[in-house]
Amino acid sequence: MAGSAVSATTLKRKHLGESKSQKKRQRPVTTEAIVDRTLVTSKSQDEVTASDSFVSPQVQSEWTVSKAAGGRMVDIDPILTEDQRFLIVPYTTSIQIYSTADSLLVRRIPMPSPNRNLGIVGLRQCLTDPSMVWVACANGIISKVNWTGESETPIVASIPTASGTASSLATLLVSVGDSDAKKTSAEVVLVAEMPTDHSPTRVIAYDGELRLLNVLLKLAAGMSRLHTMETLVGAGLVYASAGKQFYLGTPRSLELASLDELAYEFYTFACEDLITATDARIVPLSRSKKGSSKQQHQQQMSIDVAIGCARGPIYCYSDILTRLQAMDAATATASKGPRESLQPKKMHWHRRAVHSLKWSRDGNYLVSGGSEHTLVLWQLDTNKQSFLPHLTGIIENIVVSASGSAYVVHLDDNSVMVLSSAQLEPTAYISGVQSAVYVNSALKDHLVPRIGEKYSLSNIDVVMALNPAAPERMYLCVGDGLQASRNGSKPYLQSVDLSSMRSIGKQAIARTSLTANNTTPSGATIIDPEIKHMAFSCDGKWLATIDEWMPPSNSQTDLGASEGDSELRKERREVFLKIWDAETAIESESQENAPLPLVSRINTPHETSHPESVLDLAADPQNARFATLGRDGIARIWKPRPRQRDGLAIKDDRGKELHTWICDIAVTVNHRQSIVAMSGADYSRIEGRLSFADDGSCLVAAFGAGDEGSIHVIDAHTGHIRYSWDDLWRGSLHGLQLLGPYVIVLSHDLRVFDMVADSLVYGLPLSNPSNLDSSSGAANLAIDRMSRHFAVSLRHTEGSELLIFSPNSMEPLLSHHFESRIAALSASAEPHTSGFLVLDNEAQVFTVSQASNDNGLVVARSLDEMQLDAVEEKLSTNGVELLDASDDEDEGEPGQNGKPEAMDIDTSDAMEIDVDEDSSSHPAIINQHQLSDIFDAAPTYAMVPLEDLFLKVAALLANKPVGSA
Template sequence: MSVKTPDTGNSARATRRKRKAEREEEEGSSPAKKAKASRISQTSNVDATLGFVKDGNVIHGARRKRKRRSRGAKAVVEVEGNSNDTNVKDEKAVDDNGVIDGDDEAVDEEDVDAVESADHDETTVALNSSTIKQAKKTRNRARRESKTGASSLKPTLEASERGTSGQHKTWTASAASAGRFLQHDPAFVQNGKDAGFLISANAREVQLLSLETSLVVRSHSSPSDKTVAHFAVDAIDNTLVHIAYDDGAINTWDWDNDTATTPVSHAKLEVVAMASGRPFNGTKSSLFYIAALKRRHAVFLGNEKLFETKAALTSILVVGNSDYLVCSGPSVLIIGSRLGRAAGEITWIEMPLSFTCTCLDARLSTLPNATTKSSGNIPVLSLAMGLEDGQIMVYSDVTSLFKSQALPTPRILHWHRRAVSAIRYSRDGNYIISGGKETVLVIWQLETGKKQYLPHLTSEINGIVVSPEGSRYALRMGDNSIVVLSTSELKPLAHFAGLQVTGRIATHLYPSQQSTIAAVLHPTKPHTLLAAVPPSIPRSENDVTGRPFLQTFDTRNSRHISRQALTRNNVTDFTLGPDRTPIVTPDVIHLAISHDGQLLATVDEWMPPLSDLGYLASDELDLDGERQKRREVFLKIWNWNEDEGLWTLSTRVDAPHGRANGIGFGAGRVLALASAPSSDTFATVGEDECVRVWSPKGRTRRSAIKTEPVSWVCKSSTQLPRAESAEETEPTGLFGASLTYSNDGSLLAVAPSDHDAATEKAPITHFLDASTGAVAASKAGLARAELKDIAFLGRYFVAVSTPAAHVWDLVDDVLMYKIDFPGPAGAWGAGHAKLAVSQDEGSFAVVVGDNVVEVYAPQSTTVLYRHEFDASIEGLLASKGTKGYTLIFSDATIRTVSPAGAEKVQPRLKTTFSLAASKFSSAGAEEIGQAGVAADAQAPVLGTVARVQDVEEDDRLVVRPEQLARVFDFGQTSAMPPVRDMFQAVVGLFARKPAMRPQAVRAS
């Protein structure tokens, strides 16, 4: 039934509507209406039928029809259905383009008035002409805006279609931190007011290092389009540092006042080495540098070219008051002298070498003139050269070179077994200090020939610097660190360590492959990075090395925390075999840390070198088989020792996995390692196609502060099912695999990959019950290509294949979308695909190719963030308590990618009541146990602990004065850390869980 109500029959309501329409014409439509009108439907099949909602009830099928009449006529809106169950505020109209058209408020209120006046009857309401005009204007504007901003989601999205900004939040990348020291010796400086400093540099900045606090006091960052190549401290004023960049530009930094000059370009020269000397042609100091030209090297003084040669040069020394310039290369020695010459004139002599020079030092001294009656002294230039074969050649006087055109007979010193990396004269000239790959500092007494050793430095020595007063040595180590020693006792005075991770390197296990880094973020300290690192940083990708050490690094403050050994190493042993082949160490290939940060699982692997087994095999294939038979694989579980600040070994499992059936005997490879998110459990998958879950045994060991498991056992072992093929006649094992736990720890997903990468079979993903190890489901449709990495993100399952990303809704069992990445599939080799999920942010990140990172939400294919970096990305990590991701690059720098304005989640005290009103100490507010139960369920336990603490007074929290002293002992004011860091350190001391005796706790 349709009842027409004339406009004159409800004059009061019509007058009210007219006034409201006039008021809206003056104010215009609100931004909320525009936003409502520009909503985008993400459903491909949207019904134009409107649903009216009131009191939680939805009336389906209600439609609103607009009828247009001739000019001046009334517009009629027909409302069908129960008008009392209508709330027009949620009304939506969908046009043909899939745009939800939210009408203006005037029309909505008109319908509401009509519904109220109908009193459960179907009513047609006549609107006044001014309201209709305003409604048309608002609707047309909304449609225009929606057409320009509308977008539809596609199942597959190409790279050219993806945007660079998020839907709701803007993501940003932080500035690079950490970094690797340049292959440049540091320099001692002093301003007369402090104990002294060191000048060092990485590619991003030049740093002022305090010898008193071992901290970076000040730094000078390079311009955004430049990287630091070399630096030199001014010979007259050591508060000035001359900096050369990769494009040939040079500027000067005053580290005392923290000011710098504008970089001055020198014709785009590639600066190879640089040194500062005394005034050469005026009152200012002279800056000499070696630049690489086309097939030649030249020595420059400012813009003036002094000497040019075809030989390659690597170093330059300025001796005396710029009396001599000594330049060297692997096969050449060049000396320039200005003694006896006019101002600005230099006599050069170039000497080819019959040996390979690796390092050089020069010293100028004087001897009494015995040939004449004059009292003048004769200058003597002495040289010490380190050779590739480990010898040291000492030339006591090479000034005769300008007369005889030949080097005199040297004195040979030989102790190093491998190339000499660094050599220096002492200040008095009585000693020579040398170092190399043997991790031993050797001090030679020239007069007697006696040697003094400082062994066990944990890393090779790449450079040596003697302080101006001769009381300290600065050693540039091969593990990206600098150590300062006293010359009298050879005790360390300062230590500066950077991030020691490496990029993709060739290991002794599989020289043809390149291994990526093994690193994790601490779950309760999200800014603490744990990474497996080598003894020394490889200088090239072909250097064979292992990673037997664990480095703990503070990513927020770019500070080294600790370093310890995880496997056997050659720190105290010889590094060469009888046939002079390097003795390699085991390689830590996997790391995983428990949910509470108290347990660490590592997997290390070792195989004998090829040279040791050559006599057992007739060809290369047999040789590889012999190596695999002798392979050693260990799974190790470590407990965190809070008092010592180190990880202590709890259990070692020999050969946790065997080789595939039919291949042979020996230890099988561990392909993946994962940690359970809510229990002390680890899982591994091996080449034998088995998934094993490891958990602590029932027996525990009670210490003074906690109870820790003594041994670990294999809780379950599951053989993965596989589709057998009639064509497969030879036994094969797994070539690779990915392993991950679900968010609640109930499921364990495994994505294996076979040896035959060219197979057409779809990869299979298995889902296992984490408690029993039974296979709950196996799916073969997640991706068409081999899966490289997998992860759970809430109800979604994210898988990265070659090269695409797939997001699967596990609840509805549907593929949400697939994203194809650019580049050939061959660029996505083993270990190149990287995936990380942020449970706090609800997003996932993937590394595309080598240096591009993209961030997505599982509900949409719109890219939240995309950035292409200069260096290749070697690690992509996410941790609990942070919103975003941590990126580790090949140059040992670190960046974080996170939503703009989102502060990192800091650990909070778990106090929900006033401690002053409580009868027990603040420890009662700490969470007891590791199960993560609710706070109300923990109330009885808290009361029990409180009673124990009342009785056991020795268990109360004690903060020792030396602990507070370490927080505030930062030396001079310029080295003071940020106040926030100091506050967090103090809170961390007083908010610790006090030592409790578990045996004293009894149920109440």
């Protein structure tokens, strides 16, 4: 936007320095000026009909939404193949296969239930066919999936359960046949259903073709769902837990004529605490004699069970099946003699819930993990523990490989690693986006209520930014795992490589409390500061962050009287503006992810009688400057100043000039709200947004309390307020952007205002305004300066809507429905790249770009989608054929003219190729700049497909040499 054009047309009428008679602001924009049309926010793109959609098909096809990349790993044991070459990891809406050799994504298979509440709840490898896996979703869909990629349709079979629910999945093998000669092994799939109003929790058996067999277990009415369900394949046993109850099932007969005769007898007992993790093993007592039946073989085995509980203890039960049978027999006969009792061995090291528990293959160790970020190995013979501490997150799942030589550890920071069991060193590591996600069920540590702990279930807002100097990286503000993020602690900055969707590193930006026991003396969790805002400078050399911390409300006993607790907490609020040197970290060659050096820290950038929160942070698109707007109603512009000593510039060890950041301009924008908005109930309703013009000449600031607010245009060089408008938004203010001469305001309405014409271009009332009452996160606004479009995301109970608009037209160019909720929305940061980046509450990343634009955003794809395996195999095969042809040609016997005879090749089916006579003697010459035009046309993460690169290089090789015509 040209600042001179604005001042030439409006300063004569709107300048605040005019006489009192001319000092009137523009009249409020009435709701009648808004076009009375309702956006479709509860229908997907396929469901929008021609009558209720105002998006033409021709325009709609110009913008496309990519497939999901990344995702959140769920609390289910991953699968490590028997050869330990591949790792199958379950995500919320997909299963992803990784190579353990290089930790790269090989294949991503989406499941038919993309809803966050109906995601994957069970994953097991097929016992009869290792190339298949069984997947269960919460909506009751049971699928048989081919994970190897050999089938065109990965989902081979699928069937819904009778109740339409599922909570866990297990498999076992049974022997079926009339005689020993005809007996075969058949696989049985066990599905635990969720309790409903009409039916209790049940365990239902299906055969390998997903044919319903019968109900094996039915819990009493009022019982909770099964938390765990596993099987012992070698013994045909089933064990599960619900609350404090443990269930152990044995088959009534191991000699089955058909699967319809499958039936189980369950034994149950109550544990002393809530059960969170279970595992069992088979201990052979003696070798079975020849000809002994399987029933006798089962009696010659001992079953040991380990149970982890919600308060930290681990109970080990030896020969549990024999004891339960003896107790049941004593109860049935009403014997008056001494009864068998369960006397478990108790081990207690974990402070909170035991999240996962596994026996080692040799049975000498127990491996457990919990919220202490430590892997514990219990040596049962000596009662000693070995520790692997300081992991990056809470341990959620542990898997022992088939050979026992490796452990797979899944952490709650969305990462999984493969450890060697001998040295406990990682051999593979996979880490994804660690943003906060929506969790429908309670976490294991939250099963036991504790004093002073409050958890937010809907705080999924993510602060995201893209660096113009490194556009292939995405920066997120995250916590120390999922549980810490739910507590409101997000002090870390994570960098993610979009080209591979792998986490590059994580750095503490705010003050952190890294202790062994991160709790207060009263037992409450210590809350770390949260990063509220983040922005990169236009050249990508500087990063500005705003972190804030305030004492939690449960600490009022330390602050004094409860009546003045709110004011005392405000006085102890800590707010910091920090400037980081992003250029040094990117240019560092010693480390792939060097930490960002801190350049300046401004304590309390905005304050009145106490520190005030920062409402927004904006970066100048043309200069290295940042602007902040505080709750005190003051907008400040910050710029760097070279450090000097005795008149000479101070430089670092590499000769780079050092800077410090200072406040260059401070402008008060709360003229009318200085009394109303700064006191009473209106204080909590204060809102504000900032945005720079395209050329950095002016700064637009919106400030107010609720509907009573103003938008001011500030000269970014002098700090003078040029003109203002009142009542340009309604309800909560969610976004403000300046795109050319247009001021785009997102609240309960979407309004586009032309500053030069001094008129409202258009306005759209958003449907379901009750979903937009929150002042943050319910809606997002982002502008794309390259394509001159802007994007709007809206949340509702059924997911989210993404709309793409042009400032000149109220017709949305794209209306896309997401089943998940959008947590962050950002535009491309690279000058020559257009598009938008979407991050949802399942840690999935989407790109939105124009189909006709070659410079659109592109995120990582799996090796299977890029067909790298097929290309590698094809190149290898072709190389052998060429080598053989060359050898045959050299070894051919000479003919009459002394030259080798021509090879006898059948060319009847071969393609006829016209070859220029001169082309064989004059090879094509390719200049370096021609290859640079192909390979350097876009950044790494926006690289065109390999097929297009191959065709372009082949076109250069196929060109006739100069002068050959």
